[in-house]
Amino acid sequence: MRHPDILAREGSVLLIADVQKKCIKPIYKKEAMINNIKTLVSFAGMIGLPVVLTELAPAKFGGTIEEIQKLVPRLEPIKRSRYSAFANEDLTLRFEAMNTNTIIVAGMEAHISVCQTVLDAITRGFRVHVVLNATSARKKVNWNTAIGKMRAAGAVITTMEMLMHEIIGRVDDPQYEKIAELARREFDL
Numbered sequence: 001m002r003h004p005d006i007l008a009r010e011g012s013v014l015l016i017a018d019v020q021k022k023c024i025k026p027i028y029k030k031e032a033m034i035n036n037i038k039t040l041v042s043f044a045g046m047i048g049l050p051v052v053l054t055e056l057a058p059a060k061f062g063g064t065i066e067e068i069q070k071l072v073p074r075l076e077p078i079k080r081s082r083y084s085a086f087a088n089e090d091l092t093l094r095f096e097a098m099n100t101n102t103i104i105v106a107g108m109e110a111h112i113s114v115c116q117t118v119l120d121a122i123t124r125g126f127r128v129h130v131v132l133n134a135t136s137a138r139k140k141v142n143w144n145t146a147i148g149k150m151r152a153a154g155a156v157i158t159t160m161e162m163l164m165h166e167i168i169g170r171v172d173d174p175q176y177e178k179i180a181e182l183a184r185r186e187f188d189l
Contacts, residue, residue: 005156007129007166013050013100014040017085017107017114020055021062026138027108032187034067036134036160037106039185041071043164046175046182050098053077054085056113083113086120095126102127104163105155106134111146118150128155129163133189143189161186 002008016037024030044051053064055077063069064077080088095103103126107114114135121128130150137143151157158166161183168179 004127006169007102007104007158007163008169009047009049009167011099011101012104012167013052013095013098013102014044014104014106015052015054015085015117016041016064016068017054017105017117018056018061018109019065019068019107020058021065023061023108024065027136028138028140028143029136029187029189032189033106033108033134033136034065035185035187036131036189037068038071039182040104040106040131040134040160040163041068043179043182045071046178047167049104049167050100051075052091052094054088054091054107054113054117055079056083057081084116084120085113086117086124092124100126102129104129104131104158106131108135109137109142110135111137111142115146115150118155119153122154129158130155131160131163132157133159133187136189159186 058079078088078090085091103121118128164179164183
């Protein structure tokens with residue numbers, strides 16, 4: 001029996017929150033965040049982990065940035081006007097259809113949309129893992145505060161490399177070498 005905080009492929013979904021064109025410029029360590037999200041999307045594709053994109057008021061803030069959108073070109077983002085992604089019932093319906101019990105969250109802004117989405121997910125009974133180095137905000141203080149608040153509320157704070165190795169769980173996985181190579185691309189935030 002494994003500890004419930006160790007990620008498993010079954011029942012997990014990668015949620016990329018609001019990495020949008022008109023908001024990206026002032027984000028703290030945005031290049032590292034974007035590169036880590038791109039690597040997570042590649043990893044998800046390798047292992048068959050579902051990916052969900054969200055966008056907050058895309059008419060106002062633009063759509064998902066090209067670097068991420070081109071990795072999942074057929075994926076239709078869930079759009080909404082409220083900060084929490086759970087304000088749009090489509091998200092809950094998608095998670096139910098995918099038999100989701102664990103949400104892996106990356107994106108921005110950590111102290112606004114990400115935090116409210118994570119807290120609402122926990123309230124709805126999901127296990128939530130927030131990828132520390134694939135989540136950011138405009139200011140480091142807001143990012144740090146949000147991470148602390150989400151951790152205190154019950155979210156597991158993880159890193160890109162940690163989650164990859166937890167999900168594959170062994171070195172004799174047929175994709176181990178490719179996944180280990182992806183994990184070495186991790187950028188520090």
